[in-house]
Amino acid sequence: MLVTITDDFDLKKIAASGQCFRVKEFEDGLFRFITGNHILYIKKCEEQLYEISCSSTEWEEIWFYYFHLDRSYEEVRGRIGVRDKYLRKASEEGRGIRILKQDPWEMVITFIISQQKTIPSIKSCVEALCLNYGDKITTAYEEIYTFPTAEQLCPATIEELREYKLGYRAPYISDATHKISSSKVDLQDLYTRSDKKVFETLKQISGVGDKVSNCICLFAYGRTRLAPVDTWIKKVIEKEYKGKNPFPRYKDAAGIMQQYIFYYALTHKKELA
DNA sequence: TATCAGGGCCTAG
């Protein structure tokens, strides 16, 4: 079926924005997204018109929120001050990026893996976990494995996890798996808690520090007041903002601004050297 | 071949 999307929306940029590691691009601009056991194939037909593989109900109940379409990013871009030239440029190039509302459990594991890894390396680790512990689903286009649930990952020993190139993160993943499957850390409960509560609770998991916790808050719980500072953002803050973090002033749009800059930094690595 | 850094975190001092 077809859906109309009038706000900023660019599948290629979303896929390359470094927040989702399982999106796949096929020929002819067809993209596949997966969250939990829901899979979406989506393709742009013409301006603001997209062909999607799911029902209108699934679109309205899941994917609409997944893509954060209940918020106007055009309005967000309009808030950028004229003096903030770097962000203006970044937001122009990054126009179309969305902050995805992904599964919290999946984000916990994924961003624990992300530390001290490159994006391609993160992707291959995540795929390895899916292939070995997830469920196989066959669609019209491919065979694909779901991200394993905490219960599916529980039996994996630390030694076993290390076989998937997880290195020193293996015990972190084990800790996260057990704390979450035993509800010592209740991910569901966090949906209704304050930003600070979510941020602090997630840090109870070993291997989750400020940066990883911020990423989970932003990419799973949609806490756009939070702007993760990673090595790239750090470089930009030093070089372009004289060491002063530019995000807090954007309040509930800080996380979106951060993502424009992250994307811009990634695609202009040379200029940061 | 050797070195370096990657969407950091933890521990020791």
Added chain:
DNA sequence: CTAGGCCCTGAT
């Protein structure tokens, strides 16, 4: 509070 160490990969 800061300095090192850490598993492993891909880039140079």
